[in-house]
Amino acid sequence: MAPPAASQRYPSPSQPSGKSEVSDLKTQLRQLAGSRAPGVDDSKRDLYKKVISYMTIGIDVSSVFGEMVMCSATSDIVLKKMCYLYVGNYAKGNPDLSLLTINFLQRDCKDEDPMIRGLALRSLCSLRVPNLVEYLVGPLGSGLKDNNSYVRTIAVTGVLKLYHISDSTCIDADFPATLKSLMLHDSDAQVVANCLSALQEIWSLEASHSEEACREKESLLSKPVIYYFLNRIKEFSEWAQCLILELAVKYVPSDSNDIFDIMNLLEDRLQHANGAVVLATVKVFLQLTLSMTDIHQQVYERIKSPLLTLVSSGSPEQSYAILSHLHLLVVRAPFIFAADYKHFYCQYNEPSYVKKLKLEMLTAVANESNTYEIVTELCEYAANVDIAIARESIRAVGKIALQQYDVNAIVDRLLQFLEMEKDYVTAETLVLVKDLLRKYPQWSHDCISVVGGISSKNIQEPKAKAALIWMLGEYAQDMSDAPYVLENLIENWEEEHSAEVRLHLLTAAMKCFFKRAPETQKALGTALAAGIADFHQDVHDRALFYYRVLQYDVHVAERVVSPPKQAVSVFADTQSSEIKDRIFDEFNSLSVIYQKPSYMFTDKEHRGPFEFSDELGNIPITPEASSDIVPAQQYEANDKDLLLSIDEKDDNKGLSNNNGSAYTAPSLESSSNITSQMQELAISGPAISAVTPQTSFGFDDLLGLGLSTAPAPTPSPPLLKLNPRAALDPGAFQQKWRQLPLSLTQECSVNPQGIAALTVPQSLIRHMQSHSIHCIASGGQSPNFKFFFFAQKESEPSNYLAECIINTSSAKAQIKVKADEQSTSQAFATIFETALSKFGMP
Amino acid sequence: MMISQFFVLSQRGDNIVFRDYRAEVPKGSTETFFRKVKFWKEDGNSEAPPIFNVDGVNYFHVKVVGLYFVATTRVNVSPSLVLELLQRIARVIKDYLGVLNEDSFRKNFVLVYELLDEVIDFGYVQTTSTEVLKSYIFNEPIVVAPARLQPIDPAAIFTQGAKRMPGTAVTKSVVANDPGGRRREEIFVDIIEKISVTFSSSGYILTSEIDGTIQMKSYLSGNPEIRLALNEDLNIGRGGRSVYDYRSSSGSGVILDDCNFHESVRLDSFDSDRTLSLVPPDGEFPVMNYRMTQEFKPPFHVNTLIEEAGRLKAEVIIKIRAEFPSDIIANTITVQMPLPNYTSRASFELELGAAGQRTDFKESSKMLEWNLKKIVGGAEHTLRAKLTFSQEFHGNITKEAGPVSMTFTIPMYNVSKLQVKYLQIAKKSSSYNPYRWVRYVTQANSYVARI
Incomplete structure (x- = not known):
């Protein structure tokens, strides 16, 4: 345990000076140590409290260490707890004591009371003494296997603590693997949640130098893992639910049904009283629907009411956090x-x-x-x-x-x-x-x-004064006393403290002079003289410049200083749309509060789960990639088994009927059918060849692709239809990429909407997926993104692999294609380009 | 998702509780925080926002009963999560200590640390449920007498001289026993409504909203299931209509714009009979929050008149009329009105026989203040104030003064007409009949009349 308040700035007058009181305590503790008299625990408690309160206010009580440990051979848990607090405070600074402490805590880790086992283990792991880490491995190992869930939750976090003290010890003991298995199998939700937090932290840190960790981290985002968490989300505490929802945000769904399944499953989380749960859910909804304009808008409609309720139900601080997010949404979609x-x-x-x-x-x-x-x-x-x-x-x-x-x-x-x-x-x-x-x-x-009716004497603020002076100069012909007001101001040059105002005075005097020369000449002379003598560099320079250009030619001067003006149509926005999109991607984080993307206020290691890792692009492509990774695609076939159907979950039964109209109105279910049809159309669209059976005739006719025309002579690119459920594991991809020759390289431009949508790789990945082109690895950061995609023929397992590098600042994409069947690679490239050209389009 | 430190500071900046979970924020964070909050001057605001960043460290704080509950982290976390957590920690501590103030903290710091260790481990939230914590917490609270009324807690108003209410409830620890060793079996359900109304200068309602909470605090042993029945004509959502559509709504039902529920609430039969069922966890918690913009009758009508009376004088007349039944009594009413800033003096004239009323002119802020201990339903009260100005005013005097704002509390009254029809406790035996308290209160959140 870490020390409580180490010092107090305003000690009470009754505070003991130290020495004598401490030695008193020592004697008293020693007397009680061996005693078995009834009520002895109560007296011990009083003494312990005294020791701890001394410690809290900064008096050194380390000298009673031995006595404290001796006295805590007891089953009284309150005494134990105070003792742990005490030893935790002093062990770190004192190596002799630490060894003593560790012995004492190790013994308690085997106590028959699970509370004591857990507490001792927590204290042991919190000591933060690097040279004693070897003593942690044993107790942690048994803690993870403990039959009591309280001990296990503590042990899991203990592993994370150990990792931070000595990462090699933690990895060597193979603790991450143990945590992974606990995460997927433990019956206690808090144990599972702690495993998830610990693994996310460990693997994120390890990922910088270990490919395996990188793959493990990615595997958390695989479909089976995500669905495992989402299906039992209600078993978790509200805080752990936030953790799971944050994980789900990064999941790349396989198709639109996947998206709607997740949304329907999480729909009732929007009614949660905890704002953090609601915002995390909102983020999932917003991210999932990014590429589906209609549904995305429906999501906005759906989340409006719950967010407004949260704004008005919490403390002002909580309201502020929610309101900041609402602010972001309002600015994004004001209508x-x-x-x-x-x-x-x-x-x-x-x-x-x-x-x-x-x-x-x-x-x-x-x-x-x-x-x-x-x-x-x-x-x-x-x-x-x-x-x-x-x-x-x-x-x-x-x-x-x-x-x-x-x-x-x-x-x-x-x-x-x-x-x-x-x-x-x-x-x-x-x-x-x-x-x-x-x-x-x-x-x-x-x-x-x-x-004109405002007296310049009443205006003191530089910005306002400058504005008034600007108008005096600009509209000198319409304001009868403009030259005289300017003259007055110029006479008080010395008292004008703001350089901005003095600069404006110079310019206004010039403009006024061009319009009403006789009345202004004198004032302009005074202004130029004062300006040239000004100590402020800019003012001096401008005055000198005006003076010289007037000397050169008055008409040139007029063209320079007072040319005919064009009205400003749009004032520049203070924030670029790229930055705004970046903030939107970091929804439900501090970026929204500060109105800045995280890289502007946090160093890299602390950006948290919101940053998509940029090194992941290289990983599965390296030769060492092992075959035991779980690629998401393999599980596609079992989709339906993974997600409990809504009807089976009685908690969800009320989804559409338990809460009256507000909850039924924007039904995601009904819209899902429409969009999935749309989706199908979009898939078959670029492939031109066959028309999917679901498509109505009316629509076909609209497209001029009536069924009768299908068997007609084929257009020049050969017919190619891609399998929307293609699967390829990263190992195979890698092997193929190495073996196959390069079929073709192309460069094309990406439309501006696409560039705008490409703030993170995920947005393009989802888009391409809707065109049956799947991503196997991606990475990079604005402006450079790199993707590896693959696709398969509808009818046969013939693969297409593509590397796509997009530079968002030049709006160009470079595509390299490799194919099992060389002859059709051009057709694939065409589909690829068509799909890419639709990215970002509504 | 983790925090680095948690601490509680007094209004003067003293460390009351300090816990470092991750040792990644440099020393002195409490001082840095306090200096920043105390002397906040940024982007024209004089008040520090609940979240700010100093040298890469993010500081989050909520203010509860004048104490700062603070968390720090270097990570880009979810802001709502941390603020919600701080609020929840305050609630858990209050559940245990009964009373939340500097004194109770200092007397119980060992217990508070014990709680903090179970609530957060290595910066990650473990649990904030008083119910769950009970099995891990062994220290007993040293109960501190509530020095005076706690402004934090809307339910605290029940402690004031109301005959029907057991005043001890809100300041009773969930773990401590009553004197005599036996715990009284009882449960409190409070319907707390905060109303916001803005009247135009001609007396029309410009905006109105009710933000309500059904709050529960259970002292029942054995966690029995509870059923809470609300109005049968309760509707949620206002269909396709704009929420600010004031056309008279058909039917007399209670229409909520939206609501949310506590985790423990099950809505199985909510749709058919508007019943919530739950097994209430220990401690105080909101069962349901709701928001309503349906038209309602504002409890007070305010009429303000400001008239010039000579070159350097003006008269203000404020009339308030209580628009609720005469068996209802509003208490702690405050009426405030900013006066022109060249006002140098104000003399007040109350109606004849006025009792329990106080008037004040706050020179520094040029604020007129009128306090009334209570107002009985149907009654009307008038205040006249004669103002003296230090300079001649020009233009429109009404633009220089107002608006009039009110704060008040009305026990046993709620404007939304939302009701708890019955509170059913699953019976353990025929003789089991715990005390049930269902209490209503309406409070002003923002009650403003423009002039």
Whole structure:
């Protein structure tokens, strides 16, 4: 056990000075050590408590170590626990004591009481003394086999602790293999869950130098393992459920039925009161449906209500975590939330970090139908006592104005803000009016007449001042006193602390001069003189530049400084879509809270399970790959046996009927049929040849592929139909890749939608799978991704292998194809390219 | 999915509990955390968000009864998971100690460490179920008397002088025995509704929402199964309609927008007879959370008038009317209104014979505050305030003041009309008849009237 609070900053006055009290304790403990008198345990407890409370407040009580150990030869578990706490604290710093401790704990690991066995084992593994690890192996080994589940859960975590103290000892003892077998067979859910956490951690760390570990890590994502966990998810604690759901996110489903099976199985997790479970489920749903636009949208509709309920039911902190995720979804798909805008109204007592998120959400969902109400609401906040929020609200109004086509009403509101005569409101509004004019110059008359009425003396904030000065320069001809206001400001050059404002003054004086030279000449001269003498480098340089260019030719100067302006159509977004997609892929992690992808705030080793490993691309291709790996494809045939059918699980019976309309409305079941048909079509589409029997005639005619035309003379690429359930194990793939000659190499471009969708390899893998082209290995990170795919002929076991390297920045894909049957490799390449060209398309 | 450290700090930043599970966060994290929270000034916010990152370490915190419950980690974990966990740890500790405060922590720190060791091992959550923990925990709590009302717990309002309620329940440890050694067989079901209403300046309802929880705390021995029957006309989901559609809903049923349930709840017959069945675990837990935007009658009507009365003067009149039956009494009512920031003085005038009312003008925040001990259903109360300004105002005075906000608690009343029709406990014997307490309470979450 680690030490509790090692020191306390404000010791109470009654705190003992140390020495004499400790030696008192020592004597008292010694007296009790051998005693068997009734009630002796109670006296021991009191003494132990004293020792521990001294320890907690930072008094050294290591000198009573021997007595503590002697006294703990007892069956009183409270005493034992306190003793473990004590020895855990002192063993590390004191080698002599550690050996003593280990003996004592090893003995307790064989106690007949499972509680004591477990506790002793936990303490033993928590000592973190590297040179004594050999003593851990024995007790851990028996702990893993213990018939009590409490001891086993502790032993499993103990293995992980051992790994962190000495990885070689842990691996040499073959503990990971033992954990794997426990994970798949133990009857206790917590033991299983701990095995999963421990193995994920161990294998992830080992994967950097061991291919076997890498394969083991991958095998956790195989279909049998995933279904083993998902089928019994309700047996696990809510925390372990989160663990399993996080694992399931990384699973690549074999087909759309697989996807719907998983979604139906997890559907009721969305009603869980624990927000972490709900968010983890939402992530699974979102990731699974990435390549199925319709269903993906249905998922958004489905998860809206549960997320809103969570936002309003927890503590403000929990609400914040959920709301951050909702924020992400709202910004991604504003139209889905457009009718729910009232949920994002701020409540007066909410913390400002919540209000800020809500304001951004209101901005995002504003559209033609709700803008009026949203802006009205935002205007209420502009008068808010919380100035930071008032400012944000005004900015939100401005942003809405910039994203709307019909801005009439909003401009009026903005101008009303100026009439409120609150300094910060005026300041924020000026900045907005400036941006608005850059986008909608046609509003200049209305705006300028109001802005002209503002006294520059009342504006102190540099940003606002700069905005006002910009408008004075830009609209000098419409504001009668513009030159004089500028002159006034220039006269106070020395008092102007912001370089930004001084820069704007120079430019505005120039612009004003071109429009109203006689009135401005003097002021411009003063400004240039002051600017050239300015200590700020930029101000100095700009003044000098203006001066020289004026000297050279006034007309050239005008063309440089005040050319006719084009209205800004779209202001640059602060975040690239690539970064946004990256954050979306890291849903249910801190990336969403910080609004940054994990690589921006965490070092590599701590990115957690959200990062898809980039070294995995090379692994199965290396010659050493052994044959005992479990490739997912082998199990395809048994799909149905793996997943308990919904009817068998009584917990699930209520899925569609237990909760009233909310739960039946967006039925994933019914849609699944449609999409699987769509899926079939998509598969047979590029293969051109035969039309699947399910397809209706109407559809065929639409495509001009009526059944009658099927036997007609074939088009130039030879007919090729791929088997959607192809299977090839990595070993065989590797062998073939080495043996077969290269049939052809092609380069093609990837469409922009495809590039946008390719933030992680998984998205393409799922897409290609829907075209019966299966991935066997993938890796890489933006901008370079590398994939190995394979496919099989529908009718015969003839294989196609392909290596595909995609560079997202150049939007090019390089494809290398090898085939059992050389003659058809071109046909395959065509299918491959067609499939790739559809990636990212709705 | 693991955390590195867990600690609890007092409001002053003292370490009350500290546990390092993974030894991967440098020393001094408690100081770093406290400094950051205390002096937060970033992106215009003055309040530290519950999650932030300092030098690669992520700090999570929740505030419970003024204490900071903090977790740290270097890993990119699920934020909800950690915050939920912190909240749950606070609840487990409260289940054991009965009362959650600095004093009870210090008196029971050995027990708290014992709990923490079973809740988290090497940073991974093992269990947060009070029920499961019971078999691993051996220290007995040293019970601390609740010093004063705990604002954290909505159910705590039942401890105040209500005759029908056994006030001890909310501060009773799940493991400690009553004096006399025998545990009383009893179960508490609280229907707690927090309401949010925003009235427009003309008195219309702009938005309204009810966030409800059915909370349970069981002291029954032998874990009997319980059946909880709700209104038969209860509906969930509002079909295809927008949730803010205020057209009068057909029928008089209770319509929830959405709800979620505790793990232990089984919904086998929920569809047919609106009955929840469960074997309640020990400790306090929410059986069901629900959200409702169906129209309801707001318990208070607020009418505010602000009028200029000369160059440097104005008068504010606030009227509140209780719109609930006269056998119901609301308590601890606070009415607040921000006044123009050039207000220098406010003098108040209460109605004749007003008792249990207090008024205040908070100079620094320019806030008018009106406290009422209780309001009986149907009653109306008025406050008049004469304001003196330090400068002449210009423009519209109503834009400089307000909105009026209210907080209150109304025991034995719920606006949603959601009801627990009966609470059935599987019988062990004919003489087994434990105490059952079903209690309702309505509280203001955000109750705002614009002027």
